Amino acid sequence: MSATLDKVEAMPAANAPYLRFLAMSAHHALVTTLRRKRTILAGVVALLPVVIPLVLTVFTEGAFGREGNKIFVMLMEDIYVKALLPLLAMFFGIMLIGEDVESQTIPYLLTRPVPRSAMVLGRFASLLLIAAGLIVPGVFLTFAACTALGNFAFSAANLRLMLHYDGALLMGLLGYGAFCMWLGAFFKRPIITGVMALFFWQRLALYVPGLIDFFTIEKYVVALLPPLAEAREAPMLRTALAEYQKKLFLVGATKSAIALVIIASVLILLTVLVVRRREYSQAKAMES
Amino acid sequence: MSAIIEAQGLSKWFGEVVAVNNLDVSIEPGVTGLLGPNGAGKSTFIKLALGLYSPSRGTMSVFGEPPRNNLRVLRRIGYCPEFDRFPENTTGYEFVYWLNRFYGMTGAEATRRAEEACERVKMTERMDDLIETYSRGMRQRIKIAQALAPSPELLFLDEPMAGLDPEGREEMFALIRELGENGRAVIVSSHILYEIERVTSHVVLLHNGCILARGRVHDMRELIDEHPLAVTVGCGSPRDLARHFAEDGATLSIEFEDGRVTVRTRDPNGFFEKLNRLVADKAVDVTSFACADADLQSVFQYLVR
Numbered sequence: 244m245s246a247t248l249d250k251v252e253a254m255p256a257a258n259a260p261y262l263r264f265l266a267m268s269a270h271h272a273l274v275t276t277l278r279r280k281r282t283i284l285a286g287v288v289a290l291l292p293v294v295i296p297l298v299l300t301v302f303t304e305g306a307f308g309r310e311g312n313k314i315f316v317m318l319m320e321d322i323y324v325k326a327l328l329p330l331l332a333m334f335f336g337i338m339l340i341g342e343d344v345e346s347q348t349i350p351y352l353l354t355r356p357v358p359r360s361a362m363v364l365g366r367f368a369s370l371l372l373i374a375a376g377l378i379v380p381g382v383f384l385t386f387a388a389c390t391a392l393g394n395f396a397f398s399a400a401n402l403r404l405m406l407h408y409d410g411a412l413l414m415g416l417l418g419y420g421a422f423c424m425w426l427g428a429f430f431k432r433p434i435i436t437g438v439m440a441l442f443f444w445q446r447l448a449l450y451v452p453g454l455i456d457f458f459t460i461e462k463y464v465v466a467l468l469p470p471l472a473e474a475r476e477a478p479m480l481r482t483a484l485a486e487y488q489k490k491l492f493l494v495g496a497t498k499s500a501i502a503l504v505i506i507a508s509v510l511i512l513l514t515v516l517v518v519r520r521r522e523y524s525q526a527k528a529m530e531s
Numbered sequence: 532m533s534a535i536i537e538a539q540g541l542s543k544w545f546g547e548v549v550a551v552n553n554l555d556v557s558i559e560p561g562v563t564g565l566l567g568p569n570g571a572g573k574s575t576f577i578k579l580a581l582g583l584y585s586p587s588r589g590t591m592s593v594f595g596e597p598p599r600n601n602l603r604v605l606r607r608i609g610y611c612p613e614f615d616r617f618p619e620n621t622t623g624y625e626f627v628y629w630l631n632r633f634y635g636m637t638g639a640e641a642t643r644r645a646e647e648a649c650e651r652v653k654m655t656e657r658m659d660d661l662i663e664t665y666s667r668g669m670r671q672r673i674k675i676a677q678a679l680a681p682s683p684e685l686l687f688l689d690e691p692m693a694g695l696d697p698e699g700r701e702e703m704f705a706l707i708r709e710l711g712e713n714g715r716a717v718i719v720s721s722h723i724l725y726e727i728e729r730v731t732s733h734v735v736l737l738h739n740g741c742i743l744a745r746g747r748v749h750d751m752r753e754l755i756d757e758h759p760l761a762v763t764v765g766c767g768s769p770r771d772l773a774r775h776f777a778e779d780g781a782t783l784s785i786e787f788e789d790g791r792v793t794v795r796t797r798d799p800n801g802f803f804e805k806l807n808r809l810v811a812d813k814a815v816d817v818t819s820f821a822c823a824d825a826d827l828q829s830v831f832q833y834l835v836r
Contacts, residue, residue, distance in 0.1 A: 259635025267632045278620050347616045351677070354581050355633035356606040519600050522584050 268365025311395025336423025415464035421510035466499035540589030550575040552740035562711035564727030567737035609683035648680035667694035765819035
């Protein structure tokens, strides 16, 4: 451990450009996330909907087997939008900052001269890349599998429908991803909080009278779905008043897209503030 | 010489626990030892200087600026933490490389410096293995490599000798002294006086978050020498090892327990020099050793009285 010190020159005084930190942070998060075993698990989960039309092709006969379009829409809206999208966002979003906090390795990063915003933004970019890299091929394979059923083919209109769902899912990823990243940075048990918020609160808010569904991400994602999607909702579970209010305060696709961008921006900003202000080693210090 | 670190009325508390209490201290370039028993506030002081904590009261400045979220300050600092935590599924080289990139280095520069740092801590052969496969001493070395790699002007080494074998300790002592001689400021924390004594004569003695004494080790040594140091050595043949120290006039007592021998000595320097010689001559096969913290605790209690 005593090689000549003169060999190593001191660091140059000038700061590196912000974009270098941003790209490096994204690259680092990408490399480390892709190595995790849980990423493989997430990939398998993202591809599960592909199996459903294939199974239906083999095991169903008659009219049900001829409804490839309905199966595709159902898989997109009920599986991808309502279950897989928040699940994948939780899978990757929470670990972006939360994993370093949980494993207590965050002091290594926080004692580096990297702008906190570049660190957070870079990691968020890696989340978008990885999750999109799982969702987009998953949607395409599901689409392709549904064409094996009847009444659905590789037509321009159907491909447009698929791209529409892709777009809605990616916009949803923006909102859910930012939310989960913030959860990971802010809460001690982000997974529990995330499950409560995304799978209990969102379900509850959509069925309770009033305007509380505005405080869900799903409302804005659903509003981005093709018009066909809105007709598929099940009003029998809602009260008449709730249904009336939902229609009265219907949010269009453009406003929903803007809302998701605003939600993502605010949550990313909050994450940066949390990372800047929080004393992550405090719990450990108190224990000792 | 102007101070690199200055604290005025610095306090930090966590709930009702006061970790650092009204510290007034200035630290100049060279090697400075932060000495104190566990819970004295050494690590909290270092984390305040690194900007990981903000002071509850008072001020802390490093290179004349508050360190919290200050990239100009962080750019000049290296930190080897006391905790033994690493990112999972990462090799030693990758660990150092990526932390270099977080200093803003280009890929090529980060690679070169990571290789040099691994070489400096003698980890070149194992640097491409996963950190999970390292021994405690190797993990300690790789932590030190990441702190040294950017050649910082100010280096914080929190309990750097923890987990190192006798040979590794000697190398670490030499490295820290060399860093100081090359004009770098090094803050070394330890709860073992002997370790601090080997690297510097300047020491800040902390106890219960307060500065108990500050100055030359020699002056404190005289006080501390009145209290024996207990060293527990694990080895294949404890009785053979004990035989070497039994005749030593400074040895007060020897106890045996499950392949370990605990020697209480009034002359820690002499004890460690002799132990190093025995290990180097392969006269004994030492598997572990530890200094009992209770002795230092009693010294502090003595000094507090």
